[in-house]
Amino acid sequence: MSLSDDIGRYLDHLTVERGAAANTVSSYRRDLQRYADYLAGRRTDRLADVTGGDVREFLVDLRRGDAERGVVPLADSSIARTLVAVRGLHRFAVAEGWVDVDVAHEVSPPRTARRLPRSLPIDQVAAILEAVGTDGTPRSLRDRALLELLYSCGARISEAIGLDVDDLDTDSRAVRLRGKGGKERIVPIGGPAVEALEAYLVRGRPALAIAGRGGVGPGVFLNARGGRLSRQSAWQVLVSAAERAGIGETVSPHTLRHSFATHLLDGGADVRVVQELLGHASVTTTQVYTLVTVNTMREVYATAHPRAR
Structure with a gap:
C-alpha cells in the first residue's frame, strides 16, 4: 500500500x-x-x-x-x-500489522510555552453587555442574548451558534452545549442570560424567522434571512459591542470564555468544576488559570459567578 x-x-x-x-x-x-x-x-x-x-x-x-x-x-x-x-x-x-515498529513513538513535540489566557475585568465585561441590545429590535435582542450566553456559561462561539431551541431550558436555567468531538455537557446559566434569552425567543427570533425565506431551522440564533447565525457574524456582534463600550483592546468570543473562567476562579470556584463547565477533556488544560478548593458545580456557579443571580 x-x-x-x-x-x-x-x-x-x-x-x-x-x-x-x-x-x-x-x-x-x-x-x-x-x-x-x-x-x-x-x-x-x-x-x-x-x-x-x-x-x-x-x-x-x-x-x-x-x-x-x-x-x-x-x-x-x-x-x-x-x-x-x-x-x-x-x-x-x-x-493493523502494516509495519512492525512504531518509529514515531519516541519522537517528542517541541515544548510550548504555557500562556495565561487574556481576560477582561468584570467591569469591562459588564460594559460590553450593557452596550449591546439597547434598542429592542429583533437583531439587538439576539445580540444581547448571544453575548449574555457566551459570558454566562463560557461557551465556545461554535457551541453558541450551534445551539438549537431544544437545547435551552430556561425554567431550570440550563443549556446543553455540544463541544469538541461531539461531546455534550449541560451547564447552568445565570439570571441575566435567561432574561435576555427569553426576551429574544419571544420578541426577536420570531421576527427574524418571519423575515427569512423558506423554512426556518431549529437554530437559536438566526440571521436576517432566518438562517443560523455564522461564526463571523457572531464575532462581529462582540467586536461592535466592545467598541461601543469603549474597550480599547481587541476582544474576541474566546476573551469572554477566558473571562468566564477567570472570574469563577477568582470568586472561589474549584478548577475541576470550571473544567466541567468549559468542557475541557483534561484538568491540565484548565489549570492555566489557577487552582482552588473543591465544591459542587451548581453551588459554585451560584455563589461565584458575578451574573448568576
Whole structure:
C-alpha cells in the first residue's frame, strides 16, 4: 500500500470507528497531507520505509519553513498538533500489522510555552453587555442574548451558534452545549442570560424567522434571512459591542470564555468544576488559570459567578 492509501484508511478509521468530529478529521487530513508531501520529497512513499529520523526531520522542517516556496514556519503548538496526527497514523499502522515498529513513538513535540489566557475585568465585561441590545429590535435582542450566553456559561462561539431551541431550558436555567468531538455537557446559566434569552425567543427570533425565506431551522440564533447565525457574524456582534463600550483592546468570543473562567476562579470556584463547565477533556488544560478548593458545580456557579443571580 502507498502512503496515501494508508492515510486514507486511517482517516476512515477515525471517522467510522472512532466517531471523530468532522473538524478533527479535516485537521488530521491536512496535517497528514503535509507529512506525505514531505516524505515524497525524500522519495519515501511507504510507511515501512519511514524512520524515526524522518519524523524528527519533518518537525524541524515545519519549524524552519521554506521562504522560496512560500511556506511559513509553524508555531510550536501547531507542530505539536501535527505530531499527534503523525503518531496516530504510525500507531494505527502497527496495530493493523502494516509495519512492525512504531518509529514515531519516541519522537517528542517541541515544548510550548504555557500562556495565561487574556481576560477582561468584570467591569469591562459588564460594559460590553450593557452596550449591546439597547434598542429592542429583533437583531439587538439576539445580540444581547448571544453575548449574555457566551459570558454566562463560557461557551465556545461554535457551541453558541450551534445551539438549537431544544437545547435551552430556561425554567431550570440550563443549556446543553455540544463541544469538541461531539461531546455534550449541560451547564447552568445565570439570571441575566435567561432574561435576555427569553426576551429574544419571544420578541426577536420570531421576527427574524418571519423575515427569512423558506423554512426556518431549529437554530437559536438566526440571521436576517432566518438562517443560523455564522461564526463571523457572531464575532462581529462582540467586536461592535466592545467598541461601543469603549474597550480599547481587541476582544474576541474566546476573551469572554477566558473571562468566564477567570472570574469563577477568582470568586472561589474549584478548577475541576470550571473544567466541567468549559468542557475541557483534561484538568491540565484548565489549570492555566489557577487552582482552588473543591465544591459542587451548581453551588459554585451560584455563589461565584458575578451574573448568576
